[in-house]
Amino acid sequence: MAIQISDIQALDLWRRATITSVRRDAPDLTARQMAMLLAVYLTEPPHTVRGLADLLRVSKPAVTRAVDRLSDLELVRRKIDDGDRRSVLIQRTVRGSVFLREFAELIVGAAHEIAEFPAEEPRHAIEVERA
Numbered sequence: 175m176a177i178q179i180s181d182i183q184a185l186d187l188w189r190r191a192t193i194t195s196v197r198r199d200a201p202d203l204t205a206r207q208m209a210m211l212l213a214v215y216l217t218e219p220p221h222t223v224r225g226l227a228d229l230l231r232v233s234k235p236a237v238t239r240a241v242d243r244l245s246d247l248e249l250v251r252r253k254i255d256d257g258d259r260r261s262v263l264i265q266r267t268v269r270g271s272v273f274l275r276e277f278a279e280l281i282v283g284a285a286h287e288i289a290e291f292p293a294e295e296p297r298h299a300i301e302v303e304r305a
Contacts, residue, residue: 183288190284195277201247206232210240214250214264215274221264222255249273 179187196202203211213229214221223241227234241264244250249270255261 179288187281187284187288190287191277191281194280194284198276198280200273200276201249203243204240206236207240207243210237211244211249211270211274215266215270219263219265220255222261223264226264244270 209230210226213226217229223234223237226241227237230237241250241252245252247269248267251265251267253263253265255263
């Protein structure tokens with residue numbers, strides 16, 4: 175099922191979902207932390223720092239910092255790889271699953287809002303397109 179939306183509608187969807195997410199009593203993640211969390215939950219495991227760095231094309235220290243924060247929030251957990259004790263696996267948690275399910279509901283809600291109350295294209299966006 176293809177969804178047809180304009181650039182402005184896509185940004186408005188993101189804006190509405192993001193505004194709702196910062197208003198709720200939940201962790202406020204950076205874009206990198208959210209990308210990391212989505213990678214862990216939406217791609218096949220196992221996940222390692224090296225694998226996530228390759229997948230997201232960011233440095234291993236950047237992945238480590240994001241995983242540190244996500245671990246502190248209990249959205250992911252680290253586990254020593256039994257097959258290679260030098261390797262650490264990044265695993266999903268129930269709390270992380272709940273967080274992402276609720277975030278997905280925010281996106282769906284924002285999509286319904288756009289269907290009911292479409293935003294007018296901002297004047298400055300129109301001017302930029304014409305320039």
